[in-house]
Amino acid sequence: MQFFNEFITSHRQKLFLDGFTIIKKKNISNLDNFLNKVNNLENNLDNFENQKKQKGAYTLKPTVQQQNKELFLDTLFLSNIFESCCLIAGQQLYLTNFKHYLTKGKTPALGWHRDTYYRKNKFTGLIPTGYKLAIYTKNVTENDGCTAFVKGSHRIDFNNKYFDYFLTYFSNKIRKVELDKGDAVLFNVNLIHNRLKASNFNSIRAVTIYGFALSHHYQEKYLNDNNGKIIDYFNSELKKRIS
């Protein structure tokens, strides 16, 4: 119990200070079945389509994502990862969506961005700020297009793109997360982050990214197309566990 409390507290402090925290696979139970099945999906490129918003990256086709929604959502509950994320964040989290990304070979960087921000009197993204959980289904090194963060930038936000540019290119706050298959990262979506370019011809980088809001209320915004079925399934599984 003491180990558990210390584990959660240290991740919570990292999340507060840095805006992200790495959860190693050894601390996540029952992940192997998920990793094996997702690797099988990754082995067939017919399961994927070009991701329109991310040049050079692929995501699961909507039909394949629907067929496999139980695989991606059950793993949150069958392992301890979702419960750990709620304890680390200090509150109940509610799924808004998930995407499984694949990049193969040389791939350009996604670009530095915050998901939630305020510019020119306009808010973008979820207010209050939600979280994303990334579970890596392949090892990832700096040259494979790893995720990178501007450490602490969720707490240094002057709502100004030039200041963000300064943080990204001239500060020493960039952290590139090199990880092993099965490791996960929980991050605050106000944090400046990026998928760096993959510079190896033979690199394969794969990750499932789940978006979480802080209330049921925010799920409504995501009830479009087939995503409603994904949210309904998540909510019904969550209800079984918290009622």
Ligand SMILES: O=C(O)CCC(=O)C(=O)O
């Ligand atoms: O794929 C990544 O590492 C970053 C993804 C990202 O930027 C996002 O989900 O907002």
